[in-house]
Amino acid sequence: EEQEEDVLRELRLFLTNLTERLMLDRRFKAFTKPVDIEEVPDYLMVVQNPMDLSTLLSNIDEHKYVTVNEFLSDADLIWQNALEYNPKRDQADRHIRHHACTLKDTMRTIIRKELDKDFQRICEEIRESR
Ligand SMILES: COC(=O)[C@H](Cc1ccco1)c1ccncc1
Numbered sequence: 001e002e003q004e005e006d007v008l009r010e011l012r013l014f015l016t017n018l019t020e021r022l023m024l025d026r027r028f029k030a031f032t033k034p035v036d037i038e039e040v041p042d043y044l045m046v047v048q049n050p051m052d053l054s055t056l057l058s059n060i061d062e063h064k065y066v067t068v069n070e071f072l073s074d075a076d077l078i079w080q081n082a083l084e085y086n087p088k089r090d091q092a093d094r095h096i097r098h099h100a101c102t103l104k105d106t107m108r109t110i111i112r113k114e115l116d117k118d119f120q121r122i123c124e125e126i127r128e129s130r
Contacts, residue, residue: 004126008066011123015060015071018110023053025106027099031078035085046085051077066127068111068120079104 023032034052035043044050051074065071082100086093 007119007122007126008063010119011065011068012060012063014115015065015068016057018107018114019053019056019060021110022103022106023057028053028103030096030099031082031103043085047081049077050081051075053078066130067123068115069124070127072107072111075107076104 022028032053034050034055035047037043056071056075056078059065059074060071065074079100082096086096086100
């Protein structure tokens, strides 16, 4: 009912603000747009489920996420894919893996510090009721 839509609207605002803050961080520049398949023709042979910050924003707008954990399932693909596609010991791979790990830690720290636990539980109860 109306109160549920109010809760989900607030979740979308939180997730949009979080994602936009990550997009502004120069360390996460490689994660802001889909990997260009023309530039990296073998990317889809290695990575089954591409994901990036701009796609997360579109998913939020399309009401894809009812809980933070559903958002994190997609958001985690960003750093998981980067570790999988860039495994070599050379500096370029180490560089993007370091940023991928920082993205993972930054996301979770912001969620833990800024998202109320009771609010998260209300979102989960809405998901279970649907
Ligand atoms: C998430 O971004 C990536 O996985 C690409 C893969 C890639 C390899 C060549 C071109 O792009 C990347 C971009 C920037 N620096 C390292 C790797």
